[in-house]
Amino acid sequence: MVAVSSAGQVSERDAPFQLRGNSFTMMVLKVLDPASANFFPALAGKVRQAPNFFRHAPIVLDFDELPDAVAFDVAAFVGRVREQYLLPIGFHGGPAAVQEQSLACGLVPMPTGRAAKLELARPVDSSGQPVAPPPEPVFRPALVVTEPVRSGTQLYAQGTDLIVTASVSHGAEVLADGNIHVYGALRGRALAGISGDSGARIFCQSLEAEVVSIAGLYRVSEDLDPSLLKKAVQIRLDDGFLHIALL
Known part of the structure:
Protein backbone atom coordinates (compact mmCIF):
# COMPACT_ATOMS: atom_id res chain seq x y z
CA MET A 1 0.00 0.00 0.00
CA VAL A 2 1.39 3.41 -0.98
CA ALA A 3 1.75 5.87 1.89
CA VAL A 4 -0.26 9.04 1.39
CA SER A 5 0.25 12.37 3.15
CA SER A 6 -2.55 14.35 4.77
CA ALA A 7 -2.75 16.43 1.60
CA GLY A 8 -3.46 13.30 -0.43
CA GLN A 9 -0.05 13.25 -2.09
CA VAL A 10 2.24 10.25 -2.44
CA SER A 11 5.17 10.56 -0.05
CA GLU A 12 8.53 11.22 -1.69
CA ARG A 13 10.03 8.07 -0.23
CA ASP A 14 7.36 5.81 -1.75
CA ALA A 15 6.82 7.65 -5.05
CA PRO A 16 7.67 5.57 -8.15
CA PHE A 17 9.68 8.43 -9.68
CA GLN A 18 11.55 11.65 -8.88
CA LEU A 19 11.21 14.85 -10.90
CA ARG A 20 14.26 17.05 -10.69
CA GLY A 21 16.19 19.57 -12.72
CA ASN A 22 19.52 18.70 -14.30
CA SER A 23 21.92 19.91 -16.97
CA PHE A 24 23.51 18.03 -19.82
CA THR A 25 26.18 18.91 -22.35
CA MET A 26 24.95 18.89 -25.95
CA MET A 27 26.50 19.89 -29.22
CA VAL A 28 24.91 22.57 -31.36
CA LEU A 29 24.76 22.22 -35.15
CA LYS A 30 24.57 25.77 -36.48
CA VAL A 31 22.70 25.59 -39.79
CA LEU A 32 23.75 28.36 -42.16
CA ASP A 33 22.76 26.96 -45.57
CA PRO A 34 20.65 23.78 -45.40
CA ALA A 35 20.29 23.72 -49.19
CA SER A 36 24.05 23.57 -49.84
CA ALA A 37 25.09 20.50 -51.80
CA ASN A 38 28.18 20.30 -49.60
CA PHE A 39 26.30 20.37 -46.28
CA PHE A 40 25.91 16.65 -45.65
CA PRO A 41 29.17 15.48 -47.27
CA ALA A 42 31.01 17.96 -45.01
CA LEU A 43 29.01 16.83 -41.98
CA ALA A 44 29.74 13.17 -42.75
CA GLY A 45 33.44 13.97 -43.01
CA LYS A 46 33.39 15.69 -39.63
CA VAL A 47 31.64 12.71 -38.02
CA ARG A 48 34.20 10.30 -39.49
CA GLN A 49 36.98 12.21 -37.73
CA ALA A 50 35.72 11.09 -34.31
CA PRO A 51 32.98 8.47 -34.76
CA ASN A 52 32.96 7.37 -31.11
CA PHE A 53 32.43 10.95 -30.00
CA PHE A 54 29.64 11.77 -32.44
CA ARG A 55 27.79 8.43 -32.65
CA HIS A 56 24.29 8.78 -31.11
CA LEU A 66 18.62 31.55 -41.38
CA PRO A 67 17.00 34.33 -43.45
CA ASP A 68 13.24 34.77 -43.15
CA ALA A 69 12.73 33.82 -46.79
CA VAL A 70 14.44 30.44 -46.49
CA ALA A 71 12.28 27.43 -47.36
CA PHE A 72 13.27 23.79 -46.86
CA ASP A 73 11.79 20.53 -45.63
CA VAL A 74 12.79 20.37 -41.97
CA ALA A 75 11.59 16.78 -41.53
CA ALA A 76 13.70 15.58 -44.45
CA PHE A 77 16.64 17.60 -43.15
CA VAL A 78 16.35 16.03 -39.69
CA GLY A 79 16.17 12.59 -41.30
CA ARG A 80 19.44 13.17 -43.15
CA VAL A 81 21.10 14.40 -39.97
CA ARG A 82 20.04 11.16 -38.27
CA GLU A 83 21.65 9.22 -41.11
CA GLN A 84 24.96 10.54 -39.76
CA TYR A 85 24.13 8.81 -36.42
CA LEU A 86 23.45 12.18 -34.76
CA LEU A 87 20.28 12.58 -32.72
CA PRO A 88 18.55 15.99 -33.11
CA ILE A 89 16.42 16.56 -30.01
CA GLY A 90 15.87 20.31 -30.06
CA PHE A 91 16.11 23.50 -32.08
CA HIS A 92 16.80 27.16 -31.53
CA GLY A 93 15.63 30.22 -33.44
CA GLY A 94 14.79 30.43 -37.11
CA PRO A 95 11.90 31.83 -39.18
CA ALA A 96 8.37 31.07 -38.01
CA ALA A 97 7.79 28.45 -40.73
CA VAL A 98 10.97 26.61 -39.77
CA GLN A 99 10.01 26.68 -36.10
CA GLU A 100 6.54 25.30 -36.89
CA GLN A 101 8.03 22.44 -38.90
CA SER A 102 10.57 21.75 -36.16
CA LEU A 103 7.82 21.44 -33.57
CA ALA A 104 5.88 19.14 -35.91
CA CYS A 105 8.99 16.93 -36.11
CA GLY A 106 9.01 16.54 -32.35
CA LEU A 107 11.99 18.82 -31.74
CA VAL A 108 12.00 20.80 -28.50
CA PRO A 109 12.51 24.61 -28.55
CA MET A 110 15.69 25.36 -26.61
CA PRO A 111 16.54 28.57 -24.72
CA THR A 112 19.67 30.56 -25.42
CA GLY A 113 22.64 30.79 -23.09
CA ARG A 114 22.57 29.01 -19.76
CA ALA A 115 19.88 26.41 -19.30
CA ALA A 116 16.81 27.59 -17.44
CA LYS A 117 16.43 26.27 -13.90
CA LEU A 118 13.37 24.19 -13.15
CA GLU A 119 11.64 25.78 -10.17
CA LEU A 120 9.02 23.37 -8.80
CA ALA A 121 8.25 25.31 -5.64
CA ARG A 122 9.32 28.65 -4.21
CA PRO A 123 9.36 29.12 -0.43
CA VAL A 124 7.17 31.79 1.16
CA ASP A 125 7.30 33.53 4.52
CA SER A 126 4.59 33.55 7.20
CA SER A 127 2.68 36.28 5.38
CA GLY A 128 2.60 34.30 2.17
CA GLN A 129 5.12 36.50 0.36
CA PRO A 130 7.78 34.77 -1.75
CA VAL A 131 11.15 34.52 -0.06
CA ALA A 132 14.02 35.82 -2.18
CA PRO A 133 16.49 33.08 -3.10
CA PRO A 134 19.92 33.31 -1.46
CA PRO A 135 22.52 35.14 -3.54
CA GLU A 136 24.90 33.09 -5.61
CA PRO A 137 28.28 32.71 -3.91
CA VAL A 138 30.91 35.13 -5.16
CA PHE A 139 33.65 32.53 -4.87
CA ARG A 140 33.31 28.81 -5.47
CA PRO A 141 36.43 26.70 -4.84
CA ALA A 142 37.79 24.72 -7.76
CA LEU A 143 36.94 21.02 -7.97
CA VAL A 144 40.22 19.19 -7.35
CA VAL A 145 40.60 15.55 -8.45
CA THR A 146 43.76 13.71 -7.40
CA GLU A 147 43.00 10.27 -8.91
CA PRO A 148 43.31 9.34 -12.60
CA VAL A 149 40.05 9.87 -14.50
CA ARG A 150 39.23 6.44 -15.91
CA SER A 151 37.60 5.61 -19.24
CA GLY A 152 33.82 6.02 -19.12
CA THR A 153 33.96 8.58 -16.29
CA GLN A 154 32.50 12.08 -16.61
CA LEU A 155 33.48 14.88 -14.23
CA TYR A 156 31.70 18.26 -14.22
CA ALA A 157 32.90 21.31 -12.25
CA GLN A 158 29.71 23.37 -12.11
CA GLY A 159 30.28 27.09 -11.73
CA THR A 160 34.00 26.73 -11.14
CA ASP A 161 37.35 25.40 -12.41
CA LEU A 162 38.38 21.76 -12.60
CA ILE A 163 41.88 20.70 -11.54
CA VAL A 164 43.04 17.13 -12.25
CA THR A 165 46.45 16.34 -10.75
CA ALA A 166 46.63 13.00 -12.60
CA SER A 167 45.86 11.90 -16.17
CA VAL A 168 42.57 11.72 -18.07
CA SER A 169 42.15 8.40 -19.90
CA HIS A 170 40.79 7.74 -23.38
CA GLY A 171 36.99 7.61 -23.21
CA ALA A 172 36.81 9.85 -20.13
CA GLU A 173 35.24 13.31 -20.19
CA VAL A 174 36.03 16.35 -18.04
CA LEU A 175 33.81 19.43 -18.14
CA ALA A 176 33.85 22.77 -16.37
CA ASP A 177 32.02 26.07 -16.48
CA GLY A 178 35.45 27.62 -15.88
CA ASN A 179 39.00 26.52 -16.71
CA ILE A 180 40.35 22.98 -16.86
CA HIS A 181 43.84 22.09 -15.60
CA VAL A 182 45.23 18.61 -16.19
CA TYR A 183 48.65 18.01 -14.60
CA GLY A 184 49.12 14.78 -16.52
CA ALA A 185 48.25 13.39 -19.94
CA LEU A 186 44.96 14.59 -21.39
CA ARG A 187 43.81 11.63 -23.50
CA GLY A 188 40.03 11.91 -23.22
CA ARG A 189 37.65 14.79 -23.88
CA ALA A 190 37.96 18.20 -22.20
CA LEU A 191 35.21 20.83 -22.49
CA ALA A 192 35.80 24.15 -20.70
CA GLY A 193 33.46 27.14 -20.46
CA ILE A 194 30.48 24.91 -21.21
CA SER A 195 28.01 27.55 -20.00
CA GLY A 196 29.33 30.00 -22.57
CA ASP A 197 32.42 31.51 -20.92
CA SER A 198 34.61 32.32 -23.93
CA GLY A 199 37.42 33.37 -21.59
CA ALA A 200 37.84 29.87 -20.19
CA ARG A 201 41.03 27.95 -20.95
CA ILE A 202 42.38 24.41 -20.91
CA PHE A 203 45.87 23.68 -19.59
CA CYS A 204 47.51 20.27 -19.78
CA GLN A 205 50.97 18.76 -19.42
CA SER A 206 50.60 16.36 -22.35
CA LEU A 207 48.10 16.98 -25.16
CA GLU A 208 46.76 13.64 -26.42
CA ALA A 209 43.06 14.54 -26.36
CA GLU A 210 40.23 13.03 -28.35
CA VAL A 211 38.30 16.31 -28.25
CA VAL A 212 38.98 19.75 -26.76
CA SER A 213 36.34 22.46 -26.59
CA ILE A 214 35.88 25.96 -25.17
CA ALA A 215 32.44 27.60 -25.05
CA GLY A 216 31.15 25.09 -27.61
CA LEU A 217 33.92 25.49 -30.20
CA TYR A 218 35.78 22.21 -30.45
CA ARG A 219 38.61 20.42 -32.20
CA VAL A 220 39.00 16.66 -32.56
CA SER A 221 42.28 14.74 -32.39
CA GLU A 222 42.65 14.56 -36.18
CA ASP A 223 42.65 18.38 -36.32
CA LEU A 224 45.43 18.84 -33.75
CA ASP A 225 48.83 20.07 -34.89
CA PRO A 226 51.19 17.06 -34.67
CA SER A 227 53.96 19.32 -33.36
CA LEU A 228 51.86 19.99 -30.25
CA LEU A 229 51.06 16.38 -29.40
CA LYS A 230 52.38 15.15 -26.04
CA LYS A 231 53.48 18.70 -25.24
CA ALA A 232 52.42 21.03 -22.42
CA VAL A 233 49.92 23.47 -23.93
CA GLN A 234 47.20 25.96 -23.18
CA ILE A 235 44.03 26.16 -25.25
CA ARG A 236 41.94 29.32 -25.54
CA LEU A 237 39.64 31.19 -27.86
CA ASP A 238 41.19 33.90 -29.99
CA ASP A 239 38.94 35.97 -32.25
CA GLY A 240 36.38 33.17 -32.42
CA PHE A 241 38.87 30.40 -33.18
CA LEU A 242 40.37 27.72 -30.96
CA HIS A 243 44.05 28.52 -30.42
CA ILE A 244 46.53 25.97 -29.01
CA ALA A 245 49.99 27.13 -27.93
CA LEU A 246 52.92 25.66 -26.06
CA LEU A 247 53.22 26.60 -22.41
Whole structure:
Protein backbone atom coordinates (compact mmCIF):
# COMPACT_ATOMS: atom_id res chain seq x y z
CA MET A 1 0.00 0.00 0.00
CA VAL A 2 1.39 3.41 -0.98
CA ALA A 3 1.75 5.87 1.89
CA VAL A 4 -0.26 9.04 1.39
CA SER A 5 0.25 12.37 3.15
CA SER A 6 -2.55 14.35 4.77
CA ALA A 7 -2.75 16.43 1.60
CA GLY A 8 -3.46 13.30 -0.43
CA GLN A 9 -0.05 13.25 -2.09
CA VAL A 10 2.24 10.25 -2.44
CA SER A 11 5.17 10.56 -0.05
CA GLU A 12 8.53 11.22 -1.69
CA ARG A 13 10.03 8.07 -0.23
CA ASP A 14 7.36 5.81 -1.75
CA ALA A 15 6.82 7.65 -5.05
CA PRO A 16 7.67 5.57 -8.15
CA PHE A 17 9.68 8.43 -9.68
CA GLN A 18 11.55 11.65 -8.88
CA LEU A 19 11.21 14.85 -10.90
CA ARG A 20 14.26 17.05 -10.69
CA GLY A 21 16.19 19.57 -12.72
CA ASN A 22 19.52 18.70 -14.30
CA SER A 23 21.92 19.91 -16.97
CA PHE A 24 23.51 18.03 -19.82
CA THR A 25 26.18 18.91 -22.35
CA MET A 26 24.95 18.89 -25.95
CA MET A 27 26.50 19.89 -29.22
CA VAL A 28 24.91 22.57 -31.36
CA LEU A 29 24.76 22.22 -35.15
CA LYS A 30 24.57 25.77 -36.48
CA VAL A 31 22.70 25.59 -39.79
CA LEU A 32 23.75 28.36 -42.16
CA ASP A 33 22.76 26.96 -45.57
CA PRO A 34 20.65 23.78 -45.40
CA ALA A 35 20.29 23.72 -49.19
CA SER A 36 24.05 23.57 -49.84
CA ALA A 37 25.09 20.50 -51.80
CA ASN A 38 28.18 20.30 -49.60
CA PHE A 39 26.30 20.37 -46.28
CA PHE A 40 25.91 16.65 -45.65
CA PRO A 41 29.17 15.48 -47.27
CA ALA A 42 31.01 17.96 -45.01
CA LEU A 43 29.01 16.83 -41.98
CA ALA A 44 29.74 13.17 -42.75
CA GLY A 45 33.44 13.97 -43.01
CA LYS A 46 33.39 15.69 -39.63
CA VAL A 47 31.64 12.71 -38.02
CA ARG A 48 34.20 10.30 -39.49
CA GLN A 49 36.98 12.21 -37.73
CA ALA A 50 35.72 11.09 -34.31
CA PRO A 51 32.98 8.47 -34.76
CA ASN A 52 32.96 7.37 -31.11
CA PHE A 53 32.43 10.95 -30.00
CA PHE A 54 29.64 11.77 -32.44
CA ARG A 55 27.79 8.43 -32.65
CA HIS A 56 24.29 8.78 -31.11
CA ALA A 57 25.23 12.22 -29.74
CA PRO A 58 22.23 14.45 -28.91
CA ILE A 59 22.39 17.76 -30.75
CA VAL A 60 20.47 21.02 -31.01
CA LEU A 61 19.81 22.49 -34.45
CA ASP A 62 20.52 26.22 -34.43
CA PHE A 63 18.45 27.98 -37.11
CA ASP A 64 18.99 31.46 -35.66
CA GLU A 65 20.91 32.86 -38.64
CA LEU A 66 18.62 31.55 -41.38
CA PRO A 67 17.00 34.33 -43.45
CA ASP A 68 13.24 34.77 -43.15
CA ALA A 69 12.73 33.82 -46.79
CA VAL A 70 14.44 30.44 -46.49
CA ALA A 71 12.28 27.43 -47.36
CA PHE A 72 13.27 23.79 -46.86
CA ASP A 73 11.79 20.53 -45.63
CA VAL A 74 12.79 20.37 -41.97
CA ALA A 75 11.59 16.78 -41.53
CA ALA A 76 13.70 15.58 -44.45
CA PHE A 77 16.64 17.60 -43.15
CA VAL A 78 16.35 16.03 -39.69
CA GLY A 79 16.17 12.59 -41.30
CA ARG A 80 19.44 13.17 -43.15
CA VAL A 81 21.10 14.40 -39.97
CA ARG A 82 20.04 11.16 -38.27
CA GLU A 83 21.65 9.22 -41.11
CA GLN A 84 24.96 10.54 -39.76
CA TYR A 85 24.13 8.81 -36.42
CA LEU A 86 23.45 12.18 -34.76
CA LEU A 87 20.28 12.58 -32.72
CA PRO A 88 18.55 15.99 -33.11
CA ILE A 89 16.42 16.56 -30.01
CA GLY A 90 15.87 20.31 -30.06
CA PHE A 91 16.11 23.50 -32.08
CA HIS A 92 16.80 27.16 -31.53
CA GLY A 93 15.63 30.22 -33.44
CA GLY A 94 14.79 30.43 -37.11
CA PRO A 95 11.90 31.83 -39.18
CA ALA A 96 8.37 31.07 -38.01
CA ALA A 97 7.79 28.45 -40.73
CA VAL A 98 10.97 26.61 -39.77
CA GLN A 99 10.01 26.68 -36.10
CA GLU A 100 6.54 25.30 -36.89
CA GLN A 101 8.03 22.44 -38.90
CA SER A 102 10.57 21.75 -36.16
CA LEU A 103 7.82 21.44 -33.57
CA ALA A 104 5.88 19.14 -35.91
CA CYS A 105 8.99 16.93 -36.11
CA GLY A 106 9.01 16.54 -32.35
CA LEU A 107 11.99 18.82 -31.74
CA VAL A 108 12.00 20.80 -28.50
CA PRO A 109 12.51 24.61 -28.55
CA MET A 110 15.69 25.36 -26.61
CA PRO A 111 16.54 28.57 -24.72
CA THR A 112 19.67 30.56 -25.42
CA GLY A 113 22.64 30.79 -23.09
CA ARG A 114 22.57 29.01 -19.76
CA ALA A 115 19.88 26.41 -19.30
CA ALA A 116 16.81 27.59 -17.44
CA LYS A 117 16.43 26.27 -13.90
CA LEU A 118 13.37 24.19 -13.15
CA GLU A 119 11.64 25.78 -10.17
CA LEU A 120 9.02 23.37 -8.80
CA ALA A 121 8.25 25.31 -5.64
CA ARG A 122 9.32 28.65 -4.21
CA PRO A 123 9.36 29.12 -0.43
CA VAL A 124 7.17 31.79 1.16
CA ASP A 125 7.30 33.53 4.52
CA SER A 126 4.59 33.55 7.20
CA SER A 127 2.68 36.28 5.38
CA GLY A 128 2.60 34.30 2.17
CA GLN A 129 5.12 36.50 0.36
CA PRO A 130 7.78 34.77 -1.75
CA VAL A 131 11.15 34.52 -0.06
CA ALA A 132 14.02 35.82 -2.18
CA PRO A 133 16.49 33.08 -3.10
CA PRO A 134 19.92 33.31 -1.46
CA PRO A 135 22.52 35.14 -3.54
CA GLU A 136 24.90 33.09 -5.61
CA PRO A 137 28.28 32.71 -3.91
CA VAL A 138 30.91 35.13 -5.16
CA PHE A 139 33.65 32.53 -4.87
CA ARG A 140 33.31 28.81 -5.47
CA PRO A 141 36.43 26.70 -4.84
CA ALA A 142 37.79 24.72 -7.76
CA LEU A 143 36.94 21.02 -7.97
CA VAL A 144 40.22 19.19 -7.35
CA VAL A 145 40.60 15.55 -8.45
CA THR A 146 43.76 13.71 -7.40
CA GLU A 147 43.00 10.27 -8.91
CA PRO A 148 43.31 9.34 -12.60
CA VAL A 149 40.05 9.87 -14.50
CA ARG A 150 39.23 6.44 -15.91
CA SER A 151 37.60 5.61 -19.24
CA GLY A 152 33.82 6.02 -19.12
CA THR A 153 33.96 8.58 -16.29
CA GLN A 154 32.50 12.08 -16.61
CA LEU A 155 33.48 14.88 -14.23
CA TYR A 156 31.70 18.26 -14.22
CA ALA A 157 32.90 21.31 -12.25
CA GLN A 158 29.71 23.37 -12.11
CA GLY A 159 30.28 27.09 -11.73
CA THR A 160 34.00 26.73 -11.14
CA ASP A 161 37.35 25.40 -12.41
CA LEU A 162 38.38 21.76 -12.60
CA ILE A 163 41.88 20.70 -11.54
CA VAL A 164 43.04 17.13 -12.25
CA THR A 165 46.45 16.34 -10.75
CA ALA A 166 46.63 13.00 -12.60
CA SER A 167 45.86 11.90 -16.17
CA VAL A 168 42.57 11.72 -18.07
CA SER A 169 42.15 8.40 -19.90
CA HIS A 170 40.79 7.74 -23.38
CA GLY A 171 36.99 7.61 -23.21
CA ALA A 172 36.81 9.85 -20.13
CA GLU A 173 35.24 13.31 -20.19
CA VAL A 174 36.03 16.35 -18.04
CA LEU A 175 33.81 19.43 -18.14
CA ALA A 176 33.85 22.77 -16.37
CA ASP A 177 32.02 26.07 -16.48
CA GLY A 178 35.45 27.62 -15.88
CA ASN A 179 39.00 26.52 -16.71
CA ILE A 180 40.35 22.98 -16.86
CA HIS A 181 43.84 22.09 -15.60
CA VAL A 182 45.23 18.61 -16.19
CA TYR A 183 48.65 18.01 -14.60
CA GLY A 184 49.12 14.78 -16.52
CA ALA A 185 48.25 13.39 -19.94
CA LEU A 186 44.96 14.59 -21.39
CA ARG A 187 43.81 11.63 -23.50
CA GLY A 188 40.03 11.91 -23.22
CA ARG A 189 37.65 14.79 -23.88
CA ALA A 190 37.96 18.20 -22.20
CA LEU A 191 35.21 20.83 -22.49
CA ALA A 192 35.80 24.15 -20.70
CA GLY A 193 33.46 27.14 -20.46
CA ILE A 194 30.48 24.91 -21.21
CA SER A 195 28.01 27.55 -20.00
CA GLY A 196 29.33 30.00 -22.57
CA ASP A 197 32.42 31.51 -20.92
CA SER A 198 34.61 32.32 -23.93
CA GLY A 199 37.42 33.37 -21.59
CA ALA A 200 37.84 29.87 -20.19
CA ARG A 201 41.03 27.95 -20.95
CA ILE A 202 42.38 24.41 -20.91
CA PHE A 203 45.87 23.68 -19.59
CA CYS A 204 47.51 20.27 -19.78
CA GLN A 205 50.97 18.76 -19.42
CA SER A 206 50.60 16.36 -22.35
CA LEU A 207 48.10 16.98 -25.16
CA GLU A 208 46.76 13.64 -26.42
CA ALA A 209 43.06 14.54 -26.36
CA GLU A 210 40.23 13.03 -28.35
CA VAL A 211 38.30 16.31 -28.25
CA VAL A 212 38.98 19.75 -26.76
CA SER A 213 36.34 22.46 -26.59
CA ILE A 214 35.88 25.96 -25.17
CA ALA A 215 32.44 27.60 -25.05
CA GLY A 216 31.15 25.09 -27.61
CA LEU A 217 33.92 25.49 -30.20
CA TYR A 218 35.78 22.21 -30.45
CA ARG A 219 38.61 20.42 -32.20
CA VAL A 220 39.00 16.66 -32.56
CA SER A 221 42.28 14.74 -32.39
CA GLU A 222 42.65 14.56 -36.18
CA ASP A 223 42.65 18.38 -36.32
CA LEU A 224 45.43 18.84 -33.75
CA ASP A 225 48.83 20.07 -34.89
CA PRO A 226 51.19 17.06 -34.67
CA SER A 227 53.96 19.32 -33.36
CA LEU A 228 51.86 19.99 -30.25
CA LEU A 229 51.06 16.38 -29.40
CA LYS A 230 52.38 15.15 -26.04
CA LYS A 231 53.48 18.70 -25.24
CA ALA A 232 52.42 21.03 -22.42
CA VAL A 233 49.92 23.47 -23.93
CA GLN A 234 47.20 25.96 -23.18
CA ILE A 235 44.03 26.16 -25.25
CA ARG A 236 41.94 29.32 -25.54
CA LEU A 237 39.64 31.19 -27.86
CA ASP A 238 41.19 33.90 -29.99
CA ASP A 239 38.94 35.97 -32.25
CA GLY A 240 36.38 33.17 -32.42
CA PHE A 241 38.87 30.40 -33.18
CA LEU A 242 40.37 27.72 -30.96
CA HIS A 243 44.05 28.52 -30.42
CA ILE A 244 46.53 25.97 -29.01
CA ALA A 245 49.99 27.13 -27.93
CA LEU A 246 52.92 25.66 -26.06
CA LEU A 247 53.22 26.60 -22.41
